[in-house]
Amino acid sequence: MKGQTCGLCGKADGEVRQEYRTPNGRVTKSAVSYAHSWVLPAESCRDTTECRMKLESVQLEKQVNIHGQESKCYSVEPVLRCLPGCFPVKTTFVTVGFHCVPADTTLNRSEAHVACRCTAQCA
Template identity: 65%
Template sequence: MRGQTCGLCGKADGEVRQEYSTPNERVSRNATSFAHSWVLPAKSCHDTSECYMQLDSVKLEKQISLEGEESKCYTVEPVLRCLPGCLPVRTTSVTVGYHCVPLDSNLNRSDGLSSIYEKSIDVSETAESHLACRCTPQCT
């Protein structure tokens, strides 16, 4: 099976520069975002696994100016976030890549998330990743 595996243990091919390959075959910038990329998310916050999280693209809170144009940016690496109706009880910061588009662009993170993961990285910034979530009574 040498070189024919993937996941948290890499490809088992002896090469170490690509060890942080995510499920979408990007190389993560750090161990935390790499490990988070392999978490299997829950389908709903009523999931019996009590893992009330999903992998999601996150919008950068601050605006970035790229080539003189104000831009909005979305992560090209999935970030662990609580499902709707659940609240984070423990978080951490991870450094991830963002793809940026002009402010007036109609691209939103909900528009084809799989396509945002294929985009180029324009900037690297931190994002808040949720490590543990608590379900609220209004959970959907």
């Protein structure tokens, strides 16, 4: 099965530079970002499992000025976030790339949530 596997355990082909390949085929730079990419998110905050999270693109919180133009930046890889009705109880920093566009561009919406607690009406 050498080189015929994929997933959290890699390809098992002896090559180590691309071991952190995400489900969508991209290679991450950190083990944390890699592991987060393989988490299966919950469908709703009423999910009976402990994983009350989803993967979503996030906006960079700091102001960015590119070529003299105010810009907003969004992660090119999704990060773990708590589902609506839940809030983070533990977080960690992950390394992700960002794509920036002029601030007046209309787009849908960097910190990843590692564990969540939900409100009484949701849990």
